[in-house]
Amino acid sequence: MLSEMFYKLWDNGLIQLGIWETIYMTLISSAIAYVIGLPLGVILNVTDDGGIHPVKWLNRILGFIVNFFRSIPFIILMVAMLPVARLIVGTALGNKAVIVMLIIAAAPYVGRMVESSLKEVDAGVIEAAQSMGSNNFQIVFKVLLPEAKPSLITGAVISMVTILSYSAMAATIGGTGLGQIAIIYGHQRSNDDITWICVLLMVVIVQVIQEVGTRIAHKTDKRIRL
Amino acid sequence: MIELKHLSKTYRTQEKEIVALEDINLTINDGEIFGIIGLSGAGKSTLVRCINLLEEPTDGQVIIDGKSVTELSRKELLKLRQSIGMIFQGFNLLAQRSVLNNVCYPLEIAGVGRKEAKARAMELLHMVGLADRANSYPSQLSGGQKQRVAIARALATSPKYLLCDEATSALDPNTTRSILELLREINNSLGVTIVVITHEMKVIDQICDRVAVIDHSRIAEEGKVSEVFTNPRSQIARDLIIPRERTVLDTTGGRRLRLTFEGDYSNAPVISEMVLECQAPVNILFADTKEFEGVIHGQMIIELPKDQHQADKIIVWLRNSQVKWREED
Numbered sequence: 001m002l003s004e005m006f007y008k009l010w011d012n013g014l015i016q017l018g019i020w021e022t023i024y025m026t027l028i029s030s031a032i033a034y035v036i037g038l039p040l041g042v043i044l045n046v047t048d049d050g051g052i053h054p055v056k057w058l059n060r061i062l063g064f065i066v067n068f069f070r071s072i073p074f075i076i077l078m079v080a081m082l083p084v085a086r087l088i089v090g091t092a093l094g095n096k097a098v099i100v101m102l103i104i105a106a107a108p109y110v111g112r113m114v115e116s117s118l119k120e121v122d123a124g125v126i127e128a129a130q131s132m133g134s135n136n137f138q139i140v141f142k143v144l145l146p147e148a149k150p151s152l153i154t155g156a157v158i159s160m161v162t163i164l165s166y167s168a169m170a171a172t173i174g175g176t177g178l179g180q181i182a183i184i185y186g187h188q189r190s191n192d193d194i195t196w197i198c199v200l201l202m203v204v205i206v207q208v209i210q211e212v213g214t215r216i217a218h219k220t221d222k223r224i225r226l
Numbered sequence: 227m228i229e230l231k232h233l234s235k236t237y238r239t240q241e242k243e244i245v246a247l248e249d250i251n252l253t254i255n256d257g258e259i260f261g262i263i264g265l266s267g268a269g270k271s272t273l274v275r276c277i278n279l280l281e282e283p284t285d286g287q288v289i290i291d292g293k294s295v296t297e298l299s300r301k302e303l304l305k306l307r308q309s310i311g312m313i314f315q316g317f318n319l320l321a322q323r324s325v326l327n328n329v330c331y332p333l334e335i336a337g338v339g340r341k342e343a344k345a346r347a348m349e350l351l352h353m354v355g356l357a358d359r360a361n362s363y364p365s366q367l368s369g370g371q372k373q374r375v376a377i378a379r380a381l382a383t384s385p386k387y388l389l390c391d392e393a394t395s396a397l398d399p400n401t402t403r404s405i406l407e408l409l410r411e412i413n414n415s416l417g418v419t420i421v422v423i424t425h426e427m428k429v430i431d432q433i434c435d436r437v438a439v440i441d442h443s444r445i446a447e448e449g450k451v452s453e454v455f456t457n458p459r460s461q462i463a464r465d466l467i468i469p470r471e472r473t474v475l476d477t478t479g480g481r482r483l484r485l486t487f488e489g490d491y492s493n494a495p496v497i498s499e500m501v502l503e504c505q506a507p508v509n510i511l512f513a514d515t516k517e518f519e520g521v522i523h524g525q526m527i528i529e530l531p532k533d534q535h536q537a538d539k540i541i542v543w544l545r546n547s548q549v550k551w552r553e554e555d
Binding site: 122124125127128129130131132133134135138142143146147149150220221222223224 | 278280304305306307308310311312314316318319320321322323324331332334335336363364365376379380383389
């Protein structure tokens with residue numbers, strides 16, 4: 001029923017490797033995107049007009065940079081940023097370069113996600129914290145981030161799914177993973193079954209991320225434990 | 227002692243200036259419960275926020291224990307805020323922290339050790355009657371319980387002052403009463419000076435010693451609660467004691483008089499005597515008695531008959547009596 005090509009790939013462990021590469025590229029890129037995006041989101045929220053420390057010019061500049069990167073389609077961004085990848089990881093080809101691209105694309109996205117999660121924190125609670133003599137640093141770490149935690153986790157799930165879907169375009173610059181297998185072995189060699197199997201595997205990975213993330217968010221949220 | 231001197235606050239938007247407070251002068255003495263009453267938008271919430279500088283006044287001075295707050299450095303201001311507790315209409319508890327950890331929050335900010343903070347928080351939860359809910363989360367509590375936790379939290383650092391911004395406005399009448407009783411107790415036992423912001427006269431009569439009535443960004447009048455209640459000098463104070471719409475609702479168009487009774491008078495059957503002697507009917511539109519410092523005070527609004535002769539007879543009778551009265555417009 002399945003094509004010869006599929007068995008060949010499976011026996012050589014290429015499909016299994018593809019699954020692993022997709023997962024690890026997604027995880028590493030997400031992690032580093034959050035290392036950049038989380039502080040970025042905090043700064044965007046804090047320096048906003050209604051934030052706890054408004055700095056108009058900084059907010060404007062960061063907002064512009066974020067919007068700039070977010071308006072470039074990933075596939076274009078990937079080829080446009082090749083020199084940057086070469087600068088950072090020494091190569092413009094392969095998974096290392098793909099991870100750099102994913103981070104460049106995802107960090108601004110994560111920044112906006114974090115910003116909007118923090119915006120949901122009740123202004124009254126922030127005011128109460130201020131009335132107790134909290135400094136801004138304490139408000140960020142003891143009020144904003146902990147109060148927004150469930151929303152931040154939900155946002156992280158959405159970001160990871162987006163990063164995973166971006167990673168499928170890795171083949172364009174010589175990256176690997178399920179996306180590459182689907183295009184090279186499935187589409188270009190007309191093995192529809194391989195394409196569909198890759199699709200199916202990606203759907204399963206997304207479902208797992210979504211399910212686990214939703215459960216963690218729900219479990220940590222103290223507002224719905226009646 | 228909290229002194230406000232020539233305090234003004236103006237909000238500037240791009241199109242216009244909005245005056246929230248204008249030349250406010252108030253002194254709040256140590257150990258008293260001071261009420262600030264006004265209608266929505268009168269500026270009372272802005273006023274209370276100027277005390278701990280959550281709102282920066284545009285002009286004037288806030289002096290707490292002799293120190294001008296507006297001249298403090300950021301660090302000194304944060305330190306000062308730890309000695310001024312505040313509670314809010316919306317409770318403003320941290321939803322992701324347990325009741326115990328909510329009360330611990332200001333202690334963490336003040337740099338108190340974890341163990342000591344926990345012990346202090348438990349002590350306060352005992353005081354507000356919620357020790358058994360220490361491990362619950364705010365979402366599991368009723369409104370009244372949430373406000374009790376907020377009170378415990380506000381008192382954690384043993385502040386000298388407690389600011390209450392419409393603290394009972396989201397609560398039902400019974401819960402309001404019990405929260406006000408708790409505040410009274412705190413004032414008595416801990417000597418905390420309390421500033422109460424409200425739009426409800428009943429909150430003022432239940433716990434306040436003195437009151438300032440604020441209207442259109444200014445202080446309309448100020449004094450002991452019993453004085454303001456029995457002899458309101460401003461229209462806004464009269465309106466707050468007896469809401470306007472209630473007197474208008476029942477009227478048939480006759481002249482309306484406001485009678486105030488004090489002490490012994492409030493027990494005498496004044497209206498019956500008046501009606502019997504004048505042989506003229508009156509319509510009672512509103513009546514209320516309250517007790518301040520053991521003395522009963524009454525307020526009544528009556529409507530005179532439309533017949534000019536009968537109305538005059540009543541006025542003459544009242545002039546000769548000891549009843550305090552004035553005509554309402």
